[in-house]
Amino acid sequence: MSEKSLSVKQAIRERRSIKLFNGEPVNKEEVLAIFEEAKWAPNHGNRQPWRVVLAVDEGLQKLADVIREFVVPNWKELPEEEVSKKMAKFTTPGAVAFIIMPQDLRQKERLEDYAAASSFIQNAQLLAWDEGIGTCWKTPGWLEKPEFLKALGVEAGERPISMLQFGHFDAIPNDKPKKSVEEFVTFF
Numbered sequence: 599m600s601e602k603s604l605s606v607k608q609a610i611r612e613r614r615s616i617k618l619f620n621g622e623p624v625n626k627e628e629v630l631a632i633f634e635e636a637k638w639a640p641n642h643g644n645r646q647p648w649r650v651v652l653a654v655d656e657g658l659q660k661l662a663d664v665i666r667e668f669v670v671p672n673w674k675e676l677p678e679e680e681v682s683k684k685m686a687k688f689t690t691p692g693a694v695a696f697i698i699m700p701q702d703l704r705q706k707e708r709l710e711d712y713a714a715a716s717s718f719i720q721n722a723q724l725l726a727w728d729e730g731i732g733t734c735w736k737t738p739g740w741l742e743k744p745e746f747l748k749a750l751g752v753e754a755g756e757r758p759i760s761m762l763q764f765g766h767f768d769a770i771p772n773d774k775p776k777k778s779v780e781e782f783v784t785f786f
């Protein structure tokens with residue numbers, strides 16, 4: 599981790615989801631260091647309801663081979679260039695993490711766990727941003743398909759809630775308009 603960090607306020611305010619990565623690899627140790635800090639997310643009962651499957655280095659190609667079946671099912675019939683183009687948003691991140699959480703049968707606990715795992719993800723996004731690494735939390739439809747769950751090693755009673763892409767980027771997207779605080783706060 600770098601010595602000089604953004605303030606919490608700056609990191610929250612300036613982070614953007616990066617959807618266009620430049621293809622540079624992301625160092626495995628750097629991603630692990632991000633998760634080492636992200637694990638301090640709030641969570642009820644210290645259940646720490648998350649685990650991560652990380653694709654980095656040679657794992658990225660293996661992951662791309664799996665994803666291709668869902669994104670371009672007819673890839674064998676298409677020119678390589680067309681397949682590469684369709685796959686670009688999955689092959690240009692430098693590391694990809696799948697955040698998997700337990701599916702507690704009790705609704706309250708399940709919602710708490712989703713909130714906690716989401717806080718963990720947000721922490722990771724902010725920490726990555728602080729390191730100059732972009733992220734995007736993605737939930738493609740195939741994330742829940744049985745064939746993908748099997749390839750990912752998701753057990754019964756678990757659920758992946760995020761494909762978190764990490765990568766380097768050349769441009770920061772503009773921010774989007776947000777509601778003013780008066781629009782979403784009322785007083786008790």
Ligand SMILES: Cc1cc2nc3c(=O)[nH]c(=O)nc-3n(C[C@H](O)[C@H](O)[C@H](O)COP(=O)(O)O)c2cc1C
Pocket residue numbers: 613614615616617734735736737738774
């Ligand atoms: C639960 C969740 C699911 C998301 N799924 C996707 C997705 O499937 N594809 C995508 O491009 N962005 C996805 N995003 C990212 C949002 O598009 C992004 O956060 C939103 O546009 C606000 O932009 P910002 O993160 O730069 O502030 C997701 C974000 C969240 C929190």
